[in-house]
Amino acid sequence: MKTFLRIFLIMIAAIITSCSNGTCNTNNPAPTASVDLDSNNGGISNGESNVALTPTIVLQFSVPMDPSTVNAQTITLSTNVLTGNKLTDSGSQNIPITTIIASANNTIFTFSSESPLLPSQKYYVNVTNALTTTGLPVTGTFYFTTGSVQxxxxxxxxxxxxxxxxxxxxxxxxxxxxxxxxxxxxxxxxxxxxxxxxxxxxxxxxxxxxxxxxxxxxxxxxxxxxxxxxxxxxxxxxxxxxxxxxxxxxxxxxxxxxxxxxxxxxxxxxxxxxxxxxxxxxxxxxxxxxxxxxxxxxxxxxxxxxxxxxxxxxxxxxxxxxxxxxxxxxxxxxxxxxxxxxxxxxxxxxxxxxxxxxxxxxxxxxxxxxxxxxxxxxxxxxxxxxxxxxxxxxxxxxxxxxxxxxxxxxxxxxxxxxxxxxxxxxxxxxxxxxxxx
CATH class of the missing domain: 2.120.10.80 (Kelch-type beta propeller)
Incomplete structure (x- = not known):
């Protein structure tokens, strides 16, 4: 009986400490942010094929980003997926990209490759720990395939x-x-x-x-x-x-x-x-x-x-x-x-x-x-x-x-x-x- 009473009192204390100003916050999910390739603003879509050799790549973030963290270190274009900080295929390499241009509200970022890509090749856009204005890291991986020379x-x-x-x-x-x-x-x-x-x-x-x-x-x-x-x-x-x-x-x-x-x-x-x-x-x-x-x-x-x-x-x-x-x-x-x-x-x-x-x-x-x-x-x-x-x-x-x-x-x-x-x-x-x- 004493054990039961002790558990009951602990549960009541937990409920009291989770409430403030008369409002209980028993369900408070962690904030999230996401990113995707945006084809509505002149860019390509995820999984798109027959893509131009100098494609316009547009990243759409769900919340405003800290533009200083959206750069060539956190945004990469490569011939393979980036896992952690390493490419999964040792034979692949990062492709030099142009300066990344931010929209006025820092949710849309646009860039391209510095030089024409190879035809009939699969490429990956890797976003790794770019930060929102509140410091939240955003990560994502997308791909596209270039067209063949006709x-x-x-x-x-x-x-x-x-x-x-x-x-x-x-x-x-x-x-x-x-x-x-x-x-x-x-x-x-x-x-x-x-x-x-x-x-x-x-x-x-x-x-x-x-x-x-x-x-x-x-x-x-x-x-x-x-x-x-x-x-x-x-x-x-x-x-x-x-x-x-x-x-x-x-x-x-x-x-x-x-x-x-x-x-x-x-x-x-x-x-x-x-x-x-x-x-x-x-x-x-x-x-x-x-x-x-x-x-x-x-x-x-x-x-x-x-x-x-x-x-x-x-x-x-x-x-x-x-x-x-x-x-x-x-x-x-x-x-x-x-x-x-x-x-x-x-x-x-x-x-x-x-x-x-x-x-x-x-x-x-x-x-x-x-x-x-x-x-x-x-x-x-x-x-x-x-x-x-x-x-x-x-x-x-x-x-x-x-x-x-x-x-x-x-x-x-x-x-x-x-x-x-x-x-x-x-x-x-x-x-x-x-x-x-």
């Missing part, structure tokens, strides 16, 4: 541009050689240029130099039937089944083509290459179904009598080649019996240096900045390009055409008719562009 453009002085969407571009460089063209096939980008350079990349950002076994200038690459084929000066033909080990498959007779090969396309089991003879008075047109056999090439006839054929494409079961003086010729999928397009009316006399095919439309770009288009390769019409700058290459991807040229010029179009100038990110000349399609 477009790559190349040009003078090793210039390489890359983009997720064809609208916002990032600039880098690899070496100092002029890069003439770039293509995408078998999960890799392949770029070629002067002095026999061949560069490959699986993400469009990090590049590797490959041994070409040639010192000739290389102009274009095509892929088909499990084979990459590069063409270049003096009738150079290089072949590879993986993009890294290359074989010189040029005809033994260096005068076989009697000139330089500027473009190549693949379709229906056939490769077609075009170019110009050595004295620059006649075009070169050649076909083969087996470019690894140097003796398999067949010289064709250019009915336009152009002094140069610069580029060729395959689409709509036709090969179409373009060149000097507005020359346009086409052939069926068997690549024989070439015909000059609507030879009675030329829509342009400018040199046509690039052509592509997509969505039932052939689109060619000219050295006077002009764009022409056709649905059948025979009847062509002028489009409104919005530029007079020489254009050298054109591609299609992400539901748009993009053409590139001198001084970093880029223009894009959804329908091939109306074109918009893309804000340049370089003043280098751009000679080639490709997409993942």
């Amino acid at each position: 477009f790559v453009a190349v040009g003078t002085n090793g210039t390489i541009l890359y983009s997720l969407n064809g609208e916002q571009w990032e600039s880098t460089a690899f070496g100092s050689k002029y890069i003439n063209s770039v293509t995408y096939a078998e999960s890799q980008f392949i770029a070629v240029g002067e002095s026999g350079v061949i560069y490959t990349s699986d993400n469009g950002v990090n590049w590797t130099s490959q041994l070409s076994n040639s010192d000739q200038e290389l102009f274009d690459t095509a892929y088909g039937s499990g084979l990459f084929v590069i063409v270049g000066c003096d009738g150079t033909v290089l072949t590879s089944n993986n993009g890294s080990a290359w074989t010189d498959s040029s005809p033994a007779d260096k005068d076989f083509f009697c000139g330089n090969l500027f473009g190549i396309a693949y379709g229906n089991g056939i490769y077609v290459s075009v170019g110009q003879n050595y004295d620059k008075t006649q075009s070169v047109l050649a076909t083969t179904s087996n470019p690894t056999d140097p003796e398999s090439w067949v010289i064709g006839n250019d009915p336009s009598n152009a002094t140069e054929l610069t580029a060729v494409t395959y689409g709509g079961e036709k090969f179409v080649a373009v060149g000097a003086g507005g020359a346009i010729i086409y052939a069926s999928k068997t690549a024989d019996d070439w015909v000059e397009a609507n030879d009675s009316v030329k829509v342009t006399t400018a040199q046509l240096g690039a052509i592509t095919y997509a969505n039932g439309l052939y689109v060619a770009a000219a050295r006077d900045g002009g764009i022409i288009k056709s649905t059948d390769a025979n009847l062509w019409s002028l489009a409104t390009s919005g530029t007079t700058t020489p254009l050298y290459s054109i591609t299609h991807g992400e539901n748009k055409f993009i053409a590139v040229g001198n001084n970093g010029t880029m223009i894009s179009s959804i329908d091939g008719e109306s074109w918009t100038v893309i804000t340049p990110v370089t003043t280098e000349n751009l000679y080639g562009i490709t997409s993942r399609h």
Whole structure:
């Protein structure tokens, strides 16, 4: 009985000491604060994918923060989760970030990465013990995944541009050689240029130099039937089944083509290459179904009598080649019996240096900045390009055409008719562009 009375008195004392000023506080939870990624103020959301390579990151705190504690020590961007003060993966590292900008009420904080992030990479935003104005620590971890590079453009002085969407571009460089063209096939980008350079990349950002076994200038690459084929000066033909080990498959007779090969396309089991003879008075047109056999090439006839054929494409079961003086010729999928397009009316006399095919439309770009288009390769019409700058290459991807040229010029179009100038990110000349399609 005495024990029971003692316990009862202790309980009464506890209740009395928990009350003050006539009010009992028997349930007084500890104060809390939280943080989240805020996509309503121009930022990204937690778990978001296909994020830009220079993302805007906005942190939304539930209560005002002490801004002096929201800094690069408490806010980190990394390739792994921060546990305590250590990254869970020893191979990961913190990414340098820009100055963190606070809102007027110190609940919203905005920053980005100092440099473009890598594509197709998962990143973590770690908040570690940032303090509220009352000294309460706030912690949180969030993640996002960057998108994959869809477009790559190349040009003078090793210039390489890359983009997720064809609208916002990032600039880098690899070496100092002029890069003439770039293509995408078998999960890799392949770029070629002067002095026999061949560069490959699986993400469009990090590049590797490959041994070409040639010192000739290389102009274009095509892929088909499990084979990459590069063409270049003096009738150079290089072949590879993986993009890294290359074989010189040029005809033994260096005068076989009697000139330089500027473009190549693949379709229906056939490769077609075009170019110009050595004295620059006649075009070169050649076909083969087996470019690894140097003796398999067949010289064709250019009915336009152009002094140069610069580029060729395959689409709509036709090969179409373009060149000097507005020359346009086409052939069926068997690549024989070439015909000059609507030879009675030329829509342009400018040199046509690039052509592509997509969505039932052939689109060619000219050295006077002009764009022409056709649905059948025979009847062509002028489009409104919005530029007079020489254009050298054109591609299609992400539901748009993009053409590139001198001084970093880029223009894009959804329908091939109306074109918009893309804000340049370089003043280098751009000679080639490709997409993942």
